[in-house]
Amino acid sequence: MPSATNGRGAGLDVDKVAEEAESMFRRALDDVKSGSTYKQLGWGAAAGWVTGYLGMKVGKLAAMTLGGSLLVMQVANHKGYINVNWAKVNHDIREISEKVQDDVKSAAPGAAGEVKKFALENKYVAAGFTGGFLIGLSCS
Template sequence: MVTNMAPSAAVNKRDDDIPSTSENFDLEKTAEEAKSLIEKVIKDVGKKSATRQLLFGSASGWATGFIMMKLGKAAAFTVGSGILALQLANSSGYININWDKLTRGVERVAERVEDSTSDKKQGLLKKVRNIVETNSIMAAGFTGGFFLGVAYS
């Protein structure tokens, strides 16, 4: 039996039927869960054979290198295009850039970023050093895999 229903009547979907991703999403909690999962995986792999450690390190290093290069290329393209577009608009007279003010603003932001990350950087370096010392085979595999991922991208 075929009915002549209007397309809007056949699909009765309301906005409140769609789950919202912004509700009850705690970024810090998610980051902590991911961090603990990574630490657990690294500990577990560290107990496996040298071959498995090397394979795991190589695979994760390759994926990291590949993704970082793809993201880096996209970021470099975006920033470079933006700079070229700004300079073209500036030289054509569409906009006027106060380079001194821009430089001062960038320096202030850089100082704030450096101040807020200096403590975190030391903690991160300590964790990386601990992982390398306790899982040297996996760290070597990660390093080699990382450079292969960079080269492959």
């Protein structure tokens, strides 16, 4: 696989970096799993809170961007700057929606199994993550 460059001509092996990141994540998770119940709950809650908080912020930004662009496009269409073929837009949106639904359905069984396996092996981390995630959602 060709390596990416960092702008200064030096190569960066993406596969190697991904392996190192995965190794570091696994070591950290093993450290948490070997810790006390409180440590597992704490780390799970912290990770859940960060995930929930960032998810809400990114979700709000995405919704505002999409809504704002649709509003600008509608105003430009109304003023005569552009002529939007809304039938084609709606058709394309339906096609994309169906493709995404098919992709989610095909990926969901495997992903759900992995999440369930992780949650069963790491009950305290999963419980802490769930609580932290809900708190993170409510904080933003």
